[in-house]
Amino acid sequence: xxxxxxxxxxxxxxxxxxxxxxxxxxxxxxxxxxxxxxxxxxxxxxxxxxxxxxxxxxxxxxxxxxxxxxxxxxxxxxxxxxxxxxxxxxxxxxxxxxxxxxxxxxxxxxxxxxxxxxxxxxxxxxxxxxxxxxxxxxxxxxxxxxxxxxxxxxxxxxxxxxxxxxxxxxxxxxxxxxxxxxxxxxxxxxxxxxxxxxxxxxxxxxxxxxxxxxxxxxxxxxxxxxxxxxxxxxxxxxxxxxxxxxxxxxxxxxxxxxxxxxxxxxxxxxxxxxxxxxxxxxxxxxxxxxxxxxxxxxxxxxxxxxxxxxxxxxxxxxxxxxxxxxxxxxxxxxxxxxxxxxxxxxxxxxxxxxxxxxxxxxxxxxxxxxxxxxxxxxxxxxxxxxxxxxxxxxxxxxxxxxxxxxxxxxxxxxxxxxxxxxxxxxxxxxxxxxxxxxxxxxxxxxxxxxxxxxxxxxxxxxxxxxxxxxxxxxxxxxxxxxxxxxxxxxxxxxxxxxxxxxxxxxxxxxxxxxxxxxxxxxxxxxxxxxx
Amino acid sequence: xxxxxxxxxxxxxxxxxxxxxxxxxxxxxxxxxxxxxxxxxxxxxxxxxxxxxxxxxxxxxxxxxxxxxxxxxxxxxxxxxxxxxxxxxxxxxxxxxxxxxxxxxxxxxxxxxxxxxxxxxxxxxxxxxxxxxxxxxxxxxxxxxxxxxxxxxxxxxxxxxxxxxxxxxxxxxxxxxxxxxxxxxxxxxxxxxxxxxxxxxxxxxxxxxxxxxxxxxxxxxxxxxxxxxxxxxxxxxxxxxxxxxxxxxxxxxxxxxxxxxxxxxxxxxxxxxxxxxxxxxxxxxxxxxxxxxxxxxxxxxxxxxxxxxxxxxxxxxxxxxxxxxxxxxxxxxxx
Numbered sequence: 001x002x003x004x005x006x007x008x009x010x011x012x013x014x015x016x017x018x019x020x021x022x023x024x025x026x027x028x029x030x031x032x033x034x035x036x037x038x039x040x041x042x043x044x045x046x047x048x049x050x051x052x053x054x055x056x057x058x059x060x061x062x063x064x065x066x067x068x069x070x071x072x073x074x075x076x077x078x079x080x081x082x083x084x085x086x087x088x089x090x091x092x093x094x095x096x097x098x099x100x101x102x103x104x105x106x107x108x109x110x111x112x113x114x115x116x117x118x119x120x121x122x123x124x125x126x127x128x129x130x131x132x133x134x135x136x137x138x139x140x141x142x143x144x145x146x147x148x149x150x151x152x153x154x155x156x157x158x159x160x161x162x163x164x165x166x167x168x169x170x171x172x173x174x175x176x177x178x179x180x181x182x183x184x185x186x187x188x189x190x191x192x193x194x195x196x197x198x199x200x201x202x203x204x205x206x207x208x209x210x211x212x213x214x215x216x217x218x219x220x221x222x223x224x225x226x227x228x229x230x231x232x233x234x235x236x237x238x239x240x241x242x243x244x245x246x247x248x249x250x251x252x253x254x255x256x257x258x259x260x261x262x263x264x265x266x267x268x269x270x271x272x273x274x275x276x277x278x279x280x281x282x283x284x285x286x287x288x289x290x291x292x293x294x295x296x297x298x299x300x301x302x303x304x305x306x307x308x309x310x311x312x313x314x315x316x317x318x319x320x321x322x323x324x325x326x327x328x329x330x331x332x333x334x335x336x337x338x339x340x341x342x343x344x345x346x347x348x349x350x351x352x353x354x355x356x357x358x359x360x361x362x363x364x365x366x367x368x369x370x371x372x373x374x375x376x377x378x379x380x381x382x383x384x385x386x387x388x389x390x391x392x393x394x395x396x397x398x399x400x401x402x403x404x405x406x407x408x409x410x411x412x413x414x415x416x417x418x419x420x421x422x423x424x425x426x427x428x429x430x431x432x433x434x435x436x437x438x439x440x441x442x443x444x445x446x447x448x449x450x451x452x453x454x455x456x457x458x459x460x461x462x463x464x465x466x467x468x469x470x471x472x473x474x475x476x477x478x479x480x481x482x483x484x485x486x487x488x489x490x491x492x493x494x495x496x497x498x499x500x501x502x503x504x505x506x507x508x509x510x511x512x513x514x515x516x517x518x519x520x521x522x523x524x525x526x527x528x529x530x531x
Numbered sequence: 532x533x534x535x536x537x538x539x540x541x542x543x544x545x546x547x548x549x550x551x552x553x554x555x556x557x558x559x560x561x562x563x564x565x566x567x568x569x570x571x572x573x574x575x576x577x578x579x580x581x582x583x584x585x586x587x588x589x590x591x592x593x594x595x596x597x598x599x600x601x602x603x604x605x606x607x608x609x610x611x612x613x614x615x616x617x618x619x620x621x622x623x624x625x626x627x628x629x630x631x632x633x634x635x636x637x638x639x640x641x642x643x644x645x646x647x648x649x650x651x652x653x654x655x656x657x658x659x660x661x662x663x664x665x666x667x668x669x670x671x672x673x674x675x676x677x678x679x680x681x682x683x684x685x686x687x688x689x690x691x692x693x694x695x696x697x698x699x700x701x702x703x704x705x706x707x708x709x710x711x712x713x714x715x716x717x718x719x720x721x722x723x724x725x726x727x728x729x730x731x732x733x734x735x736x737x738x739x740x741x742x743x744x745x746x747x748x749x750x751x752x753x754x755x756x757x758x759x760x761x762x763x764x765x766x767x768x769x770x771x772x773x774x775x776x777x778x779x780x781x782x783x784x785x786x787x788x789x790x791x792x793x794x795x796x797x798x799x800x801x802x803x804x805x806x807x808x809x810x811x812x813x814x815x816x817x818x819x820x821x822x823x824x825x826x827x828x829x830x831x832x833x834x835x836x837x838x839x840x841x842x843x844x845x846x847x848x849x850x851x852x853x854x855x856x857x858x859x860x861x862x863x864x865x866x
Contacts, residue, residue, distance in 0.1 A: 131616035132616050133587060133616060135586070137579075218814075219702060244811060247812075257695060
């Protein structure tokens with residue numbers, strides 16, 4: 001009942017402040033229940049939609065609709081010339097949310113920032129294991145323990161991050177969900193009362209919406225945070241209605257039971273686009289499907305042979321067959337066009353089986369192993385098996401017999417990483433933080449050979465570009481390096497680039513100001529509904 | 532009677548062992564890896580993978596994992612969900628009332644329509660009405676739940692706008708659950724229109740979940756009625772000049788209902804199995820949807836504990852039906 005009171009209070013406040021006669025409510029039909037509301041402990045997009053992007057804020061934020069980083073709780077920052085020390089100047093007067101389970105007595109300060117990160121690293125802290133079987137996977141996955149030397153409090157409003165080595169993508173890391181800033185005061189209060197688990201079920205943040213109630217597997221309720229540092233949101237109540245079936249979600253938005261829906265069925269996209277009451281947003285997802293050639297084994301060590309294999313594949317037909325109605329953006333570069341530094345001048349090999357046949361015959365390539373993960377579907381490749389069969393048919397036309405090797409996903413990836421793995425290996429990647437380094441260095445750096453560089457490709461020029469881009473924080477300079485790296489990649493062709501999957505969001509026509517997020521999140525700050 | 536119950540209880544033990552082995556084994560036969568599923572798209576390093584394997588106990592020999600599972604279950608500890616870090620029993624208890632509410636509505640719907648339909652068909656044996664009703668029952672029995680549910684949603688919610696698409700109540704109503712049964716909680720909330728909204732939300736999932744039991748009960752009632760209507764005592768009743776309604780209602784139906792009661796008891800398993808699909812279609816926050824979501828997440832702990840808890844409930848209800856049946860029909864006890 002207390003929560004109901006909050007909702008009513010928020011609604012009443014909206015009437016007084018906004019001069020409107022009704023409380024504005026936006027219902028979002030989400031695809032799944034959140035594991036919990038502590039973004040440090042979760043990894044799923046639906047977890048982050050329900051916690052970090054609604055309830056929390058971070059030191060720096062991704063600019064709405066882009067992967068660029070902009071000021072958040074830190075209104076500015078300085079980076080030392082050696083790239084090792086980041087000094088963040090915190091915005092003053094930022095308030096944590098007041099709810100029926102917590103009332104803050106102070107504003108955000110450096111202690112909150114330090115606690116937000118160290119709880120994920122300090123294995124002696126009770127917060128390191130405050131839930132059974134807890135692990136801070138994203139924090140570890142982004143190599144934060146390796147790069148973090150220490151967090152230092154300079155004063156209440158200034159905090160420093162000292163790195164063990166320069167790492168330009170660090171800023172983008174700090175805009176990620178696991179880097180959400182939590183309240184140390186609230187954590188201390190829970191620790192004192194022994195109710196640590198409440199930290200994950202009754203969240204407190206500084207974000208645009210505050211938590212009201214969660215009925216498991218059914219509904220999550222939020223109210224606009226009246227103290228939000230960017231100003232109160234236009235909608236008063238935000239409701240997540242959890243509907244895992246995509247057809248049901250579509251019927252709900254059509255019946256007016258929700259205003260925004262996530263992930264429509266690909267087969268429904270044409271009919272949704274034709275519906276005058278709905279708005280469809282679409283863009284290339286932050287992912288890439290590709291096929292790595294082992295560049296160390298002849299004749300695949302020759303770039304012209306790899307180009308010829310690329311040219312032998314009818315890529316448009318392959319994408320159409322694989323992605324069907326959902327569509328996909330054919331990839332010209334490793335990174336999608338929504339990411340900064342994407343090089344628009346780089347083009348992928350054109351389909352030319354005749355030219356390919358000559359090169360392959362000259363190189364004496366008649367047989368090749370073609371790898372496919374069994375029974376697995378990924379956003380960037382709906383069926384490895386089907387793709388393998390279609391590529392096999394295309395290669396047969398140029399005199400190359402492909403032997404398809406099909407394995408279960410875990411074994412598949414382990415075998416694919418081996419330096420002496422044969423032939424062409426289908427794989428892909430979904431980005432984490434919108435930084436090009438997260439694609440280039442993760443997938444094709446020399447140090448990633450045996451880990452996630454499935455081409456075992458180590459190119460001096462490419463490596464030079466991506467390493468230099470990692471050590472400078474000047475975006476214009478980094479862009480130059482990455483654009484050059486894309487030219488090298490296209491010239492050397494260590495992989496066949498398939499596509500970036502298309503991502504869709506559907507809203508009712510009355511929803512205004514919705515911006516599709518290139519990172520795949522569903523954000524409701526800045527959204528309004530008209531009646 | 533006590534011996535009868537003890538016999539039945541003794542039979543439950545091997546069944547339970549079988550179920551635990553199946554539950555434990557099947558989730559491990561599923562393709563996919565719980566640690567990779569938990570780690571999300573970006574995956575984990577091999578070192579971290581090994582660490583997590585140890586943390587979740589997946590590094591131990593399979594028999595040892597099974598032993599722990601049984602030992603803990605015997606102590607009422609069903610484990611902690613890999614994905615939500617909450618105790619499985621807490622999650623189960625929070626979601627179970629939604630499934631019970633839907634299942635009760637479905638079985639009441641099936642009984643209220645199934646028994647009259649069976650009687651009606653039996654009394655018109657061989658006619659077009661009988662063939663029509665039993666043909667419909669056969670169609671109902673063979674109906675794929677997923678397809679049937681979506682069809683009803685598209686027609687009644689999407690096209691006619693008569694019923695809401697999914698959920699238990701309109702999101703505009705907000706109150707804390709007291710009993711977990713939305714029909715009761717909506718009345719307790721005192722919010723105007725809440726109860727009506729709950730009833731409207733129950734209609735389609737009740738029909739979908741109740742369809743198969745309805746068909747089974749109708750067919751069972753018909754055959755039981757036909758059997759008893761050929762009995763001497765019914766013929767005697769007729770010969771006495773009793774009205775047809777009295778003969779059927781009093782003499783035939785009372786005896787025909789005995790096997791029907793057993794059939795109704797057996798529908799508990801059918802309902803819980805049907806709930807898995809029905810709840811997924813109608814975004815019904817019950818244990819069926821919970822199990823499906825957990826399978827997708829490869830949450831072994833939830834899947835194996837959920838299966839065991841559901842099996843316990845089904846066996847418990849079946850035992851209760853057996854006992855009731857023995858109370859009603861003393862011959863069973865002797866056998």
